[in-house]
Amino acid sequence: MHKQNSESAEDVIWENFRKRAEELQARSRSMRRVSADEKTRIFQDRAHALRQEKDKPVGDQDVLYLISFYVGGEFFGIEVKYLQEVYETAQVTEIPCTPDVLTGVMNYRGAVLTMIDLSILLDLRRDTYRKEAAGPSKDVKGQNMSPEKVLIVAHAGIKAGLRIEKLDDLLTLPRNVVQAVSSFFRDKNQIVKREAKRGNRPLLIIDPEALLNDERLIVNEDVS
Amino acid sequence: MILLTFFLNGVQYALDVEYVEEVIPLPAITSVAKLPPFFRGMINLRGTAVPVMDLRLRLGLPAAADALETDIVVMKVAEKKTGLIVDKVLNVIEIQDAQCLPPPEFHDEIDLAYIAGVVQIGADFVSLIRLDALLAPAQTAAGLQPGEV
Structure with missing residues (x-):
């Protein structure tokens, strides 16, 4: 009696299985029968996907995303991946006993941010820079300068602000137009290792890793 | 081989x-004027225009309606890419x-x-x-x- 019961229960289960399989088969058959409109749409979708497929990885490998700007009359670029933010001007507070390269600190969203003066770090024509950017201000360290922009760059936990004169553009450069600067310059500074042509202007690409680890940024001064 | x-x-x-670069499911094909009948047009393959040939027509076989299973085999011969429409890659x-x-x-x-x-x-x-x-x-x-x- 008991055995019979269990057998019939099994039969029911198998019957259900069979029904389910038939249902699934019917459904998959109906899925294959798509209307002409739907088919056209699927083909369109595929074409659309094909246009963009792998576009990103390919692009990321072959292309450099840069933000370009002017400092000291020179044209520079920094890879966007190092860029945290472009900040409007802020009050820069000078810190005594720091190298000239460190302009001071500024209040960046409640945190203290070190400001680096690229024109000193890169030994640019300081006079022109001051004249053009600072306007009437003659303060040596550029305090209270006229409004300018600050690039917040970050690498490996080090964050710093770079004051720039003028923001230019976001550039997408194919990697093959970017070349190493001549070794003559490379020996003098480690910060600009690569360059590219933008129109007929050379674009110097700053390496933020070298920039933020530059030994001139290390403060070690005794005041007696 | x-x-x-x-x-x-x-x-x-x-x-x-x-010579096979890749196999892709058939997308919508942009037709191009004045092509021989076995060329169906071109597709935009990640920014490259790739001409697409209907292999059935090229080989003198009867034409067939495009199905969802239809594939394109993208060939690269002498730096030139060409897509071949086949019924199904096996x-x-x-x-x-x-x-x-x-x-x-x-x-x-x-x-x-x-x-x-x-x-x-x-x-x-x-x-x-x-x-x-x-x-x-x-x-x-x-x-x-x-x-x-």
């Missing part, structure tokens, strides 16, 4: 994998070069100029398609004798 096999009008054919198999026999004297469906040889896979004979003949201009290809080019 590694071959890519596919169905065309219910029959298996093969292409040398060396398999990639490795064979010994000796397994590739010369084409038969007669062939039902297909102009012999396009057949480089015949390969036995399982019980079936599979025709290995000659790419140079396929991608050559139609007039030249039609006048081809087996063994030429």
Whole structure:
């Protein structure tokens, strides 16, 4: 009696299985029968996907995303991946006993941010820079300068602000137009290792890793 | 020799994998004016315009409506990419070069100029398609004798 019961229960289960399989088969058959409109749409979708497929990885490998700007009359670029933010001007507070390269600190969203003066770090024509950017201000360290922009760059936990004169553009450069600067310059500074042509202007690409680890940024001064 | 096999009008054919770039499901094709009938147009393959050839028409087989299973085999010969529409890509198999026999004297469906040889896979004979003949201009290809080019 008991055995019979269990057998019939099994039969029911198998019957259900069979029904389910038939249902699934019917459904998959109906899925294959798509209307002409739907088919056209699927083909369109595929074409659309094909246009963009792998576009990103390919692009990321072959292309450099840069933000370009002017400092000291020179044209520079920094890879966007190092860029945290472009900040409007802020009050820069000078810190005594720091190298000239460190302009001071500024209040960046409640945190203290070190400001680096690229024109000193890169030994640019300081006079022109001051004249053009600072306007009437003659303060040596550029305090209270006229409004300018600050690039917040970050690498490996080090964050710093770079004051720039003028923001230019976001550039997408194919990697093959970017070349190493001549070794003559490379020996003098480690910060600009690569360059590219933008129109007929050379674009110097700053390496933020070298920039933020530059030994001139290390403060070690005794005041007696 | 590694071959890519596919169905065309219910029959298996093969292409040398060396020239196959990729296989993609058939997308919408942009038609281009003044093409020979076996060229369907072009597709935008990640920014490159790739001409697409209907292999059925190229080989003189009856045309078929595009199905969802239809594939495009993108070939790259001499730095030039061409897409071939096939019914369905089947398999990639490795064979010994000796397994590739010369084409038969007669062939039902297909102009012999396009057949480089015949390969036995399982019980079936599979025709290995000659790419140079396929991608050559139609007039030249039609006048081809087996063994030429």
